[in-house]
Amino acid sequence: MMALIEFERLLKQAMGLSAATIGEVTLERALQERQQACGLPDLQAYWDRLQSSTAELQELIEALVVPETWFFRHGEAFSALVEVARKGTLRTVPGTPLRLLSLPCATGEEPYSMAMALLDAGFSAGQFHIDAVDISQRALGKARAACYGKHSFRSRDLGFRERYFEATGHGYRLIEPVRRLVQFRQGNLFSPLSFPQAASYELIFCRNLLIYFDRPTQEQAIAVLGQLLAPHGLLFVGHAETSLLTSQGFVPAQLSRAFAFHKAERTEQPPWPAPARTTRAAPAKPLLPPPPRQAAASRPASPPPSRPVPSPGLPRQAETELDAASRLADQGQFAAAARLCLAHLDTHGPSARVFHLLGLVNDASGDAAEAASFYRKALYLDPEHGEALIHLALLLEKQGHMDSAQRLHARARRLKSRTGG
Incomplete structure (x- = not known):
């Protein structure tokens, strides 16, 4: 029987996808569906088809990338977009149109939300692209x-x-003048052909994309995003991706409840990089129901007064449970993620990982004190939990506790220097 790992390698090469982020069951289901759709007897025959058909490879990718998005998803990011656009400090050349990028744009709700937010803020069509x-x-x-x-309209307002x-x-169709404001193209983060020549963007939305890559691909993707970002531009990411940006030298912008970063060094835009190994973009976000609007998870019983000795590693079942909770949090299902975390605490007891994940969930849900x-x-x-150090520092910065935040950042830098991470 054809080994599943061969398909995983092919998808990694084609689109950067780390199969572990979607699970073997999802991959197996997609392979079975495409094998049957092609009328082939087994996976070996389907593998042979993939080797000779770029069209079928695209069909497999389509089966795996089911977008999950809606208009003004996590609206704080769009409020922050308007806030920084009004200041007029982002443009590389004063007086030129503001350039924005949405990647992956899925079915268009995010870039159209960008356009509507700027129009509502008083920008004219000629002032941005x-x-x-x-x-x-x-x-x-x-x-x-x-x-x-209706599933594209989930915000309160x-x-x-x-x-x-x-x-x-x-349903509802967007009016033509707004449709004209967004230029769509099929493309790939890792190929310069996906973007206009010498593209440079003052605002990039790349939220919940990096979570589908392994660490080397994440670092490669962040490097390309940095080269696409204008010298004074801002990069918006998902809440679970913030530590990746700080570990690669990006600096958090002080914007309320918006996970935005700028370059640490404000230098001239470097030339376009050499094409990377992969030739396709990463998947859009998996389709899941919208998160119920519930209060942030309440904390479990306090841990014992004496510091527990960290275990050398959680049981594999416990790791799998937390992986599932992490994926739910990344996809915006905060209440469901919190329930899994609390159930995990009841079964396996306290751990740094589960507390950090509960911090992320409450942080994203707006409960800063609980986070x-x-x-x-x-x-x-x-x-020495580096991500907890960074996320607590970012939270304290937003609350104005700069001295405490700076101490935590210093601890994180010392940890990184000592471990080489």
């Missing part, structure tokens, strides 16, 4: 059609729908 890139041809087809059903959409028999409490618990169990 938006590029939107995704690997999925199907998603881009839906984005260009710009006709959306739907006033934008009245201003910018026309009701149809199948800080969980980050501190993680550091109580593991004083």
Whole structure:
């Protein structure tokens, strides 16, 4: 029987995807569906088809990348976009249009939200330009059609729908003047052909993409994003990706509840890098139901007063449970992620990893006090938990506790220097 690892290697080469992030069951299901759709007897025959058909490889990618997005998802990021755009400090050349990039753009809700946010803030169409890139041809087809059903409208305030959409028999269609503001293309983060010549963007939204890569690919992706980012630009990422940016030399911007970063060194834009090994972009985000609007998870019973001795490693079952909780958090299902974490605590007891994850969940849900409490618990169990150090420092910065935040950043830098991480 054809080994699954061969398909995993092919997908890693084609799109950067680390199969571990989606799970073997998901991959096996997609392979079986495509094998049957091609009328082939077994996986070996399907493997042979993949080797000779770029069209079928694209079909397999389409089966794996199901976008999960909606208009003004995590609205704080769009408020921050408007805030920094109004200041006028991002442009490399004063007076030129602001350049924005959405990657992956999925079915278009994110880049169209960028456009509507800027229009509502008083910007004219000639004052900004938006590029939107995704690997999925199907998603881009839906984005260009710009006709959306109720699942694309999940924010509390739907006033934008009245201003910018026309009701149809199948949902709501974005009006043509707004559609013209976004330029869609199928592309790849790792190929210069995906972007205009010498592209340089003042604002890049690349949220919850890096989580689907392994560490070497993450570092490669961040390097390319840094070269696409203008000298004074901002890069927006998902909440679970913040430590990746800080570990690669990016500096957090002081924007409330928006995970935005700028370059540590404000130098001239470097030339376009040599093409990387991979030739396709990473997948859009997996399809999951929207997170229920619930209060942030309450903390479990306090840990014992004496510091537990960290175990050499959690049982594999416990690791799998936390992996699932982490994926739910990355996809915005904070209440579900918190429930898994609390169940894990009941079964396996306290650990730095589960407390750190609960900190992330509460942080993203807006409960800063509870988030800080969980980050501190993680550091109580593991004083050298680098991500907990950084996330607690970022949280304290947002609250104005600069001295405490600087001390934590210093600890994180010493840890990185000592471990080489």
